[in-house]
Amino acid sequence: xxxxxxESPAKAKTINKYLGSGFKVLASFGHVRxxxxxxxxxxxxxxxxxxxxxxxASAKRMKDIADAVKGSDGLFLATDPDxxxxxxxxxxxxxxxxxxxxxxKPVKRVVFNAITKKAVLDAMANPRDIDIALVDAxxxxxxxxxxxxxxxxxxxxxxxxxxxxxGRVQSVALRLVCDRESEIERxxxxxxxxxxxxxxxxxxxxxxxxxVSADGKRLQARGVKNGEDxxxxxxxxxxxxxxxESVEAKPVKRNPGxxxxxxxxxxxxxxxxxxxxxxxxxxxxxxxxxxDIGGETVGLITYMRTDGxxxxxxxIDAARRAIGDxxxxxxxxxxxxxxxxxxxxxQEAHEAIRPTxxxxxxxKVRRFLDGxxxxxxxxxxxxxxxxxxxxxEMERTTVEIAAANGADRAGLxxxxxxxxxDGFLAAxxxxxxxxxxxxxxxxxxxxxxxxxxxxAKSKVNSSQHFTEPPPRYSEASxxxxxxxxGIGRPSTYAATLxxxxxxxxxxxxxxxxxxxxxxxxxxxxxxxxxxxxxxYDFTADLEEKLDRISAGELNWKQVLRDFWQDFxxxxxxxxxxxxTNVLDALNEALAPLVFPKREDGSDPRICQVxxxxxxxxxxxxxxxxxxxxxxxxxxxxxxxxxxxAEAEASTLNEPKALGTDPMTGEELTLxxxxxxxxxxxxxxxxxxxxxxxxxxxxxxxxxEKALALIxxxxxxxxxxxxxKMISAGIGRYGPFLLxxxxxxxxxxxxxxxxxxxxxxxxxxxxxxSKGGGRGRTAAATLKELGDHPQGGAMTVREGRYGPYIxxxxxNATLPKGKDPQSxxxxxxxxxxxxxxxxxxxxxxxxxxxxxxxxxSSPKTKAADxxxxxxxxxxxxxxxxxxxxxxxxxxxxxxx
Numbered sequence: 001x002x003x004x005x006x007e008s009p010a011k012a013k014t015i016n017k018y019l020g021s022g023f024k025v026l027a028s029f030g031h032v033r034x035x036x037x038x039x040x041x042x043x044x045x046x047x048x049x050x051x052x053x054x055x056x057a058s059a060k061r062m063k064d065i066a067d068a069v070k071g072s073d074g075l076f077l078a079t080d081p082d083x084x085x086x087x088x089x090x091x092x093x094x095x096x097x098x099x100x101x102x103x104x105k106p107v108k109r110v111v112f113n114a115i116t117k118k119a120v121l122d123a124m125a126n127p128r129d130i131d132i133a134l135v136d137a138x139x140x141x142x143x144x145x146x147x148x149x150x151x152x153x154x155x156x157x158x159x160x161x162x163x164x165x166x167g168r169v170q171s172v173a174l175r176l177v178c179d180r181e182s183e184i185e186r187x188x189x190x191x192x193x194x195x196x197x198x199x200x201x202x203x204x205x206x207x208x209x210x211x212v213s214a215d216g217k218r219l220q221a222r223g224v225k226n227g228e229d230x231x232x233x234x235x236x237x238x239x240x241x242x243x244x245e246s247v248e249a250k251p252v253k254r255n256p257g258x259x260x261x262x263x264x265x266x267x268x269x270x271x272x273x274x275x276x277x278x279x280x281x282x283x284x285x286x287x288x289x290x291x292d293i294g295g296e297t298v299g300l301i302t303y304m305r306t307d308g309x310x311x312x313x314x315x316i317d318a319a320r321r322a323i324g325d326x327x328x329x330x331x332x333x334x335x336x337x338x339x340x341x342x343x344x345x346x347q348e349a350h351e352a353i354r355p356t357x358x359x360x361x362x363x364k365v366r367r368f369l370d371g372x373x374x375x376x377x378x379x380x381x382x383x384x385x386x387x388x389x390x391x392x393e394m395e396r397t398t399v400e401i402a403a404a405n406g407a408d409r410a411g412l413x414x415x416x417x418x419x420x421x422d423g424f425l426a427a428x429x430x431x432x433x434x435x436x437x438x439x440x441x442x443x444x445x446x447x448x449x450x451x452x453x454x455x456a457k458s459k460v461n462s463s464q465h466f467t468e469p470p471p472r473y474s475e476a477s478x479x480x481x482x483x484x485x486g487i488g489r490p491s492t493y494a495a496t497l498x499x500x501x502x503x504x505x506x507x508x509x510x511x512x513x514x515x516x517x518x519x520x521x522x523x524x525x526x527x528x529x530x531x532x533x534x535x536y537d538f539t540a541d542l543e544e545k546l547d548r549i550s551a552g553e554l555n556w557k558q559v560l561r562d563f564w565q566d567f568x569x570x571x572x573x574x575x576x577x578x579x580t581n582v583l584d585a586l587n588e589a590l591a592p593l594v595f596p597k598r599e600d601g602s603d604p605r606i607c608q609v610x611x612x613x614x615x616x617x618x619x620x621x622x623x624x625x626x627x628x629x630x631x632x633x634x635x636x637x638x639x640x641x642x643x644x645a646e647a648e649a650s651t652l653n654e655p656k657a658l659g660t661d662p663m664t665g666e667e668l669t670l671x672x673x674x675x676x677x678x679x680x681x682x683x684x685x686x687x688x689x690x691x692x693x694x695x696x697x698x699x700x701x702x703x704e705k706a707l708a709l710i711x712x713x714x715x716x717x718x719x720x721x722x723x724k725m726i727s728a729g730i731g732r733y734g735p736f737l738l739x740x741x742x743x744x745x746x747x748x749x750x751x752x753x754x755x756x757x758x759x760x761x762x763x764x765x766x767x768x769s770k771g772g773g774r775g776r777t778a779a780a781t782l783k784e785l786g787d788h789p790q791g792g793a794m795t796v797r798e799g800r801y802g803p804y805i806x807x808x809x810x811n812a813t814l815p816k817g818k819d820p821q822s823x824x825x826x827x828x829x830x831x832x833x834x835x836x837x838x839x840x841x842x843x844x845x846x847x848x849x850x851x852x853x854x855x856s857s858p859k860t861k862a863a864d865x866x867x868x869x870x871x872x873x874x875x876x877x878x879x880x881x882x883x884x885x886x887x888x889x890x891x892x893x894x895x
Contacts, residue, residue: 003068004076004110005092007085010289011115014297015078018120024072026065028079032058032091035146037781037798039821042146044564048557050143054095065092066099074106076127081111081350082305083550084491086131087138093130113312114356115290115299137550140559144168144542147564152530155574157819159582160525160619165503169488171526172539173496174505176481177473178515178523185592187469192222193230197237197412198459199401205447206458209401211237213411227464234462236410240403242455248398252417253391256424258309258339259352259384262490263483265304268383268430270476270511273375277475277494279747283376284353286766293368299356300365301380305491307483308350309339311384315354319388322358327426333390354384370762386428393421399449416446472512486540507695508748517593521624524589525582530570583617586624590617594626610634655680659703661710668706670698679706693730693749708753713738717757719764726760728752739764782820785828794828796820810836 002023006012009027016025035041036053043049054062069075075096077089089109096102108127112120145168152166195211213219214233224230260268265284269275275283284304290297311319316336323332339352355377362378369377394417401412419425473481479493488496500506505519515523526534533539542563548554587594594617595604607613613630618637628634655669658679666682677698678691690709692698708714713729719739726739728746735746737760744767746752755763782803783796794807796814803820805812805828812831814820 001072002074002076003065003072004078005065005089006078007080007088008289010297011112014115014290014299015112015120017297018117019124023076024068026068027061028065028088028092029058029061031084031088032062032095035142038783039150041150042143044147044560044568048143048560048564050139052091062092062095062099066096066101069096069105070101072105074108075102076108076110076124077130078110078112078123080305081113081303082491083134083138083141083489085111086134087142090130090135090138112303113351114302115288115297116356119299119356133552134550136556137546140549140556141546143560144563147560147567148533151567151571152533154819154821155571156522156525159574159577159579160521160624166522166526167496167499168533168542169492169539170496170499171522171534172487172536173478173482174500174515174519175523175527175534176478176536177500177506177513178520180470180473181515181520182592184469184472187467189466189468190222191226192465192467193224193227194461194463194465195224195230195233195237196461197242197403197457198461199242199414200456200458201447201449202453203448207414207416207444207446207449208461209399209412209414211410212413214409216409222465222467230462230464233410234460236405236408237403237457237460240405240408240410240457242401242403242412242457244449244451244453244455245400245402247449247451248400250396250398251420252394252396254394254423254425255391256337256386256389256428257383257430258341259311259354259387260380261307261309261341261352262305263307263479263493265353265380266479266493267476268379269376270474271430272379273372274511275372275376276747277479277497279372280376281494282766283372287373287377287380291365291368291373293365300360300377302351302354302356304353306350306353307341307490309341309352311352311354311387315351315358316388318358319354319385322361322385323389325359326361327389330421331390331423331426333388337388339387352384353380355381358385371759372762382428386424389424389427390421392419392423392425394418395420397446397449399446401455414446414449416444418445472514474511474513475508478513485536486543487536488543504694509695517624520590520593521586524586528585528589529574529577529582532570533567579619583619586617607634607636609636656698658701658706661707663711668703668710670701670706677701679710681710693735695749712752714752716755716760719761720757726757726764728755728760737763742768783823785823785825788829788832794825794832796823796828805831807832 004015004019004023004025005028006015006025007028007030009029012025012027016023019025033052033054035050041051041053043051075093077092079085079088079092086109093102093107109130110123110127112123148168149165152171156166196208197211198206198208200206211219211224211233214236224233257264262281266275266277266280269280270277281304284301287300288302288304290299320332320336358381360381362374362381365377366374396417397415399414401414403410403412471477475497478497482488482493482496500519501508503518504516505522507514507516523534545554545559549556549559595615598604605615607615607628607630610628610630610633613628613634613636615626615628618625618627626638628636655671658668658670660667661681664681666687669680671678671680678689679701681688688710690712692701692709696705713727716726716728716737718724719726722740724740726737728735728737728751730736730749730752731743733745735749735752737744737746737755739760742764744763746755746763781795782798785794785796785805788794788807792808794805797804797806798820799811799813802816803814803818805814805823807828810832812828812835814823814831
């Protein structure tokens with residue numbers, strides 16, 4: 001019997017059926033160990049020795065795998081076919097060797113690009129060894145991300161209170177969003193005019209022609225700059241005689257695009273289906289792992305984390321056969337099409353995302369898939385089959401027209417396209433992102449027009465326009481830009497965007513990414529004091545080095561040495577950086593955000609209250625705000641809104657009436673409280689309140705929105721299997737579904753108000769198949785504080801809303817701006833006592849325990865091996881994670 005290790009339990013079940021009784025397939029459930037979230041997990045002074053940790057759940061799974069391997073004939077490591085998958089196989093093998101269960105058993109690595117019987121059996125027949133170069137690239141990436149995050153984030157905590165974290169790729173992606181916002185703020189609209197004439201042929205057919213030249217000169221795009229020139233040209237056209245100078249018809253071919261890569265699938269799913277990047281990957285994962293079709297679990301698409309654009313030869317042959325059968329021989333080109341990627345750092349060895357069987361059309365699998373799965377599969381199938389179809393044949397007609405008004409002359413042009421043969425367009429038409437209009441987008445079909453014939457004028461149109469600023473990024477367009485620049489990898493895009501949203505660095509509004517004031521501040525800080533590490537070229541160059549490591553061309557530790565030398569020096573330089581230096585730099589870099597223009601034209605940097613003080617950014621316990629230099633004589637302050645505008649006092653200071661609740665008759669009002677704007681129904685202590693969800697602006701709240709929000713949770717419908725009600729609401733961890741005590745996360749706040757019964761049942765079923773909590777990963781431990789006097793470990797953890805102290809079931813949030821690594825045992829006990837003290841007796845008991853501990857345990861060991869200092873000493877002397885040069889030795893551990 002042979003043991004096969006895969007990542008997913010769903011794959012394990014399917015693959016076991018394909019391989020038969022001679023194999024036992026077990027799942028690792030992804031990574032089995034990781035770097036502990038504490039200082040010292042990567043030691044630059046010890047040539048980047050890395051300390052790995054196995055959590056409890058992974059330890060149990062590894063025990064099951066080790067027990068199975070102990071009595072087996074051999075081991076096949078069949079984790080996913082990418083760099084992460086190679087690393088998981090390496091981790092599993094290393095742990096099994098440490099458990100001494102491998103011995104002389106043969107160990108082989110296999111990869112399944114698709115979960116079908118043929119693909120699995122072919123892979124098992126062609127095993128290989130673990131690719132150490134790929135593992136080295138993973139180790140380098142993991143160490144780089146750790147070193148940046150665990151050394152740069154503490155600098156932000158100290159110099160920029162309210163900032164959450166910084167990351168190697170995350171910070172550069174955030175800079176892209178912030179730079180685009182700065183472009184929009186600096187944009188100055190320019191006036192221009194468009195002129196056209198509605199003309200009629202001798203046969204009575206009308207068409208429109210646009211003005212392209214006047215006074216013997218060609219007009220550039222937006223060449224008519226003001227109303228005076230537009231009026232003169234319109235008068236010329238009003239009195240002109242029109243004739244056709246030339247008619248030119250050219251055949252044009254339009255070729256199909258390649259099959260999907262990870263990024264192009266995310267872009268197309270956003271444009272065509274409205275999916276977020278994370279939703280796209282969730283659905284694609286299910287299609288890859290397999291769905292039940294007629295009693296058999298079958299993978300419908302190939303592996304979905306790839307930047308390759310080529311299909312396997314057998315897949316191309318299958319696509320061509322399907323084209324002939326389903327569309328006809330006219331749609332089949334003479335030769336197969338071959339593609340090469342234009343993206344930086346692409347790994348051509350990876351196959352594109354395609355259907356595993358082109359004969360399995362969307363109509364044939366419709367009844368086996370839920371709505372989202374069907375829509376995404378249809379997109380993959382159509383794009384895959386279109387990539388091998390014949391070109392579309394168009395005829396592009398250009399008509400040049402002369403307008404003569406006495407001695408004045410003007411030229412007009414009409415352009416139209418006709419599809420003579422639809423070709424690949426019969427299968428797939430790509431929707432474009434906003435701001436990406438193609439050259440043919442405005443072309444219409446023209447009537448019969450002949451050279452040298454006279455035309456009659458029906459109407460002259462003149463319209464004023466102003467240039468528009470560049471559009472904000474959407475998830476799709478940001479992913480496209482990151483791919484063009486060579487920033488990040490296909491598997492990281494969705495996670496990067498989710499991190500930016502979770503950290504509240506960006507707000508997603510109508511699918512557009514708007515930088516929050518926090519994100520603007522972090523980016524400005526990094527651009528001023530860590531310029532090199534948020535430069536696009538530097539990040540792309542580092543990605544290229546990682547790819548060269550995976551190709552065996554560079555030594556991974558040398559790449560780390562080169563990086564760390566400069567990065568460490570930059571970190572050290574910030575020790576002398578004063579907060580006033582930071583504020584001065586941010587005031588200048590973010591002037592449009594911090595000092596928005598005033599309608600009365602007065603100086604936006606002068607205090608409106610005292611009239612003499614200068615306004616400036618201030619850093620407080622809860623982050624950045626704007627305050628007056630005459631404090632405390634003048635106590636004027638204001639916060640920054642998510643989009644950087646100044647909060648309107650009228651909205652924040654007085655309740656705004658929004659109507660009444662028809663069910664209760666109570667008044668609905670919009671108010672502002674300590675924790676932001678909220679809706680209130682009724683008055684008094686029994687009034688119901690609901691905070692505005694993230695991304696909702698007070699000025700956009702009307703009676704309908706207020707009513708929907710205050711009446712949450714919303715009943716979606718009764719579950720068809722249990723008969724119990726499914727409800728949707730917004731909780732501490734975001735939008736959710738609740739059914740029979742089981743929670744499942746929803747994608748967005750909007751889903752809470754729109755999700756239907758079918759979709760809700762599907763989301764709950766997917767959640768149940770994954771098991772565990774509400775889909776959240778376990779909170780990372782930042783620091784261990786030892787045992788509580790009453791028993792049980794105390795730890796500092798990183799939570800969704802910031803760091804907190806955990807003791808058993810008690811979670812006590814750290815004060816805003818408090819460095820998690822500087823927390824002492826005494827401070828932790830006091831916070832726990834305050835949180836746990838719901839009754840006087842409980843509070844007294846916890847306080848007594850705190851005092852007892854203060855006397856008896858001043859030297860409790862911290863997680864990184866350093867003694868925590870007694871409470872009477874300044875917190876500044878406590879060792880923090882900001883110290884980039886690890887002075888203590890951390891033994892390599894495998895729990």
